[in-house]
Amino acid sequence: MFLGYFGWTQTGPGILGEIATAPLNVNAMTWRTSPAATELETVVIDWPRQWLGLPNEFGGVVYDTASVGIMHALAAAREEAAPSTRKLGLSGRDLPRFRVYTSDQAHSSVEKAAIALGLGEENVQRVPTGSEYRMDVAALQAMIERDAADKFKPLAVVATVGTTSTASVDPVSEIARICREQKIWLHIDAAYGGGFAILPEFKWITKGWSEADSIVINPHKTLFVPLDFSVLYVRDLERLRRVFTLVPEYLRGDTIEAEKNYMDYGIQLGRRFRALKAWVIWRSLGRVGMAARLREQVRLTNLLVDWIKADQRFELAAPVVMPVVCFRLVDGDESKLDNLNSEIVEHVNASGRAYLNQTKLRGRTVMRVGFGNVLTTEQHLRDFWELIRETADLEGRAPSRP
Numbered sequence: 001m002f003l004g005y006f007g008w009t010q011t012g013p014g015i016l017g018e019i020a021t022a023p024l025n026v027n028a029m030t031w032r033t034s035p036a037a038t039e040l041e042t043v044v045i046d047w048p049r050q051w052l053g054l055p056n057e058f059g060g061v062v063y064d065t066a067s068v069g070i071m072h073a074l075a076a077a078r079e080e081a082a083p084s085t086r087k088l089g090l091s092g093r094d095l096p097r098f099r100v101y102t103s104d105q106a107h108s109s110v111e112k113a114a115i116a117l118g119l120g121e122e123n124v125q126r127v128p129t130g131s132e133y134r135m136d137v138a139a140l141q142a143m144i145e146r147d148a149a150d151k152f153k154p155l156a157v158v159a160t161v162g163t164t165s166t167a168s169v170d171p172v173s174e175i176a177r178i179c180r181e182q183k184i185w186l187h188i189d190a191a192y193g194g195g196f197a198i199l200p201e202f203k204w205i206t207k208g209w210s211e212a213d214s215i216v217i218n219p220h221k222t223l224f225v226p227l228d229f230s231v232l233y234v235r236d237l238e239r240l241r242r243v244f245t246l247v248p249e250y251l252r253g254d255t256i257e258a259e260k261n262y263m264d265y266g267i268q269l270g271r272r273f274r275a276l277k278a279w280v281i282w283r284s285l286g287r288v289g290m291a292a293r294l295r296e297q298v299r300l301t302n303l304l305v306d307w308i309k310a311d312q313r314f315e316l317a318a319p320v321v322m323p324v325v326c327f328r329l330v331d332g333d334e335s336k337l338d339n340l341n342s343e344i345v346e347h348v349n350a351s352g353r354a355y356l357n358q359t360k361l362r363g364r365t366v367m368r369v370g371f372g373n374v375l376t377t378e379q380h381l382r383d384f385w386e387l388i389r390e391t392a393d394l395e396g397r398a399p400s401r402p
């Protein structure tokens with residue numbers, strides 16, 4: 001009954017993969033420090049690329065998280081918009097103020113990347129979304145034009161496939177068209193949503209991906225790999241390497257040309273052998289096994305949606321695209337509903353029996369359920385829904401807190 005965040009990717013084989021990794025204590029920084037870790041990383045990175053149908057000009061690298069992935073992607077974008085930034089930095093040069101655009105539903109990692117890269121939090125411009133929480137492309141176009149007239153330089157657009165609150169999917173093809181015309185880096189944050197593209201019925205979410213410059217997916221959210229395991233794909237990975245390769249004297253003997261040294265693709269030198277647990281879980285479940293589990297999440301999602309629709313006290317708060325359901329108690333005095341919904345979540349979580357999140361959509365508090373925990377069964381979901389209804393009854397009767 002853990003239905004918070006984006007589920008939880010803990011599986012038996014995944015745990016074994018982690019247990020096998022720790023005592024090996026391998027450092028995947030150069031090919032020589034561990035040929036096996038390097039080669040296996042290259043192998044496992046390529047599997048999701050094929051599953052998601054990304055063209056083979058995309059190469060990848062494993063980081064801990066999507067937040068670190070977007071920071072590296074925007075560093076490469078920054079280098080292309082302002083060549084020699086790697087060498088000279090941004091300040092004291094005659095450079096315009098750069099802008100990064102992303103939707104009002106996008107993850108806060110976009111701002112964090114801008115902070116880390118010296119682009120500035122305020123230069124991340126939030127583009128409004130339409131009724132389905134997808135980026136409004138006309139608004140994006142207008143913002144870019146306005147900024148260009150004001151002498152800002154658009155650096156990147158970050159489109160999201162599976163936003164954090166509602167799992168909405170931005171219209172990537174249309175965004176890609178603008179990026180292509182204006183020569184702006186397109187990064188796709190498919191941290192959560194990307195993994196669903198292994199299902200033919202979700203193929204539509206990959207529209208426009210082949211036009212992106214970079215894409216991040218989090219197999220630790222959707223593809224059953226235990227935390228932490230995130231992959232950044234870059235079209236022509238050499239663009240990333242050019243920004244980050246730096247070989248100090250004490251590593252020179254270790255880095256023979258033509259060998260892949262993953263230290264060249266980011267700020268980290270020492271790197272964990274993350275590929276092993278991915279290999280174990282993906283070999284263990286197989287693509288068919290993963291697809292079956294994802295489909296089960298979708299089935300449970302649809303059940304919950306039906307129950308919400310059948311109870312007039314509740315309503316769906318956003319379209320349901322992936323196994324994320326935002327809903328709201330709507331029975332009662334409108335001015336008290338935000339508090340009431342929040343209190344239901346607090347109460348259920350405090351009970352220790354189930355766990356869910358709350359979020360805000362267009363300023364209103366809603367309850368949010370995220371599937372993904374492989375242990376969640378239909379019976380759990382029934383019990384969870386019963387708990388929500390009972391708690392709503394209780395909270396509805398209780399004098400509301402100030």
Ligand SMILES: Cc1ncc(COP(=O)(O)O)c(C=O)c1O
Pocket residue numbers: 064065066067068107109160162163164189191192218230
């Ligand atoms: C859409 C999206 N992007 C990025 C992230 C950040 O992921 P990570 O925790 O791997 O940095 C999240 C986390 O929930 C997310 O939902």
